[in-house]
Amino acid sequence: MWADTEPWRLAAARRESADTVTLGLEPPAPFVFDPGQFNMLYAAGIGEVPISISGDPGQRTRILHTIRDVGAVTHALCATPPGTEIGVRGPYGSHWPLHTAEGGDLIIVAGGIGLPPLRPAIYQALRHRDRYQRLVLLYGARTPRDLLFTGELARWRGRFDLTVEVTVDVGDRDWRGNVGVVPDLIGRVTFEPGTATAFMVGPEIMMRFTVRALLERGVPEDRVFLSMERNMQCAAALCGHCQLGPFLLCRDGPVLSYRQLARWISLREI
């Protein structure tokens, strides 16, 4: 389990913003994952971190991971030159329940580095667009310069079968878009709450207020799904760090329904 996988090769690295890079990794064999799952990436000699897969689940020979440079390991990964071998274990964890969302509206809400773990679900929903009613993407970042995947966002905004709303906490002089927090976007879009399903990833505070806004609109608790974060070291439900109440997030999560989480995420320091 610890050392029985062949290394992957970094085929291409693409800078998304000042602190965020997408690594295109080539697995030794075609790699199958579900949207929302993550891999453990190993920067040689420095350490291992859990990183969500950010690419298209239909693409099995180049697996994308979008990484924000915030610590020793993510810094090393972001600075890795193409051609280098990288240790990869996975995929781990639960996935976005796209089947649950079929037949109704799908609302996808992302804050900051929360967009990459949702992008595979967006690709999947667009691939099977006829299975859903409205498809809505709400996305926020701190500043316009922190927005990820801007080219793709522009293309998605041009589609008639996808609603995209973007906001920033702080604009700059060239910004003509929304300024404000992500939960406020819920009130700006049209959807059918009774049949809607929501997927979200972002800072816990953003998710708490987004959940509140969705529930106020009438979305049922068991159709709101969150991807949670805790310290994660083994990804095998052994090391105990990723506990969130009764859940081991590497095994039971990261994606859980608000119904499962309600008791726990209303508490401080859980």
Next chain:
Amino acid sequence: MRYVLDLGGLGQLLAALRQRGFRLIGPVVADGAICYGEITSAADLPAGWTDEQDGGTYRLKRRDDGALFGYNVGPQSPKKYLFPASATLWRSHPPGTADTDDEKPFAFIGVRSCELHAIAVQDRVFLGGQHPDPLYAARRDGAFIVAVNCGQAARTCFCVSMSAGPKADAGFDLALTELTGEGGHRFLAETGTPRGEEVIADTPGAQPASPRDATAADQIIERTAAQMGRAMPAVDLRDLLYGNLEHPRWDDVAARCLTCGNCTMACPTCFCFSVEDVTDLAGRAAERNRSWDSCFTLDHSYIHGGPVRTSARSRYRQWMTHKLATWTGQFGTSGCVGCGRCITWCPAGIDITEEVAAIAADT
């Protein structure tokens, strides 16, 4: 089947295990306590030693009957061997080699009922999931267990209320009850597995037990059960703790808790470990190590931006609700076996049964 053996017979039993290639691990006096260590014969056992325990207190004492197992559980448990405090998961140089342990399987001597239950709990954690831990599996595989039914209980013991003792009911190859009174110093041996029968067959001193010896052993276990120093309140712990995650008692215990993590180190079921990657200075050789971690450290809950559980209140709550309630959701069993180590080895003498009782009394 029940047998009886005298001191010489016990020596033969240990020799028979060594003969079969086992590495004997048993109780030894070390650092002022009864610890687990490697033994070679019955002469290494802590003859004539006992201990007194209470919240935050442990003292070795002499006893005059020469009993070999006349002590209560010490600070260590078989966890020390099955899930060592530090281990190397892999090394990159030479490539692809994992550390090989001493290949001899363990024979644990003197394992108490609460410890058998603790091993069963860790079996579920390390072996029961989708990704079994190869290190634990290698150490657990083939281990021979000679249990000992407790002849006394400490003031910190509460296994009866956790349905984990004092009689060894499963998970052993042989279970001994030490008899020191009338009829001489001897051991009643009960076999739990065919392997246990085979080892007894190689112990010439083992004789079929008389009904009198069997009765004497049963009485000792009954007496121990009646001696329990403490009890976990008989309430639904999951409901109680899930319903009281914001109880003021957490502030009260946080004012006493030093967040030192001693309870988690002494606990025979605590399994958290941290993983660390290291390299040599040239960056050519790398290895990944793991070592026991504790939910009382800030690092345990660290994510980018800072630790999730910064206050002592939240860390004690995490430990206790995990041990007694959320563990069941994670692994289908309680994480507590009532051994009382967390009470004895807490420098502040915090008592998990008392904390539960305080919340239960005010709910």
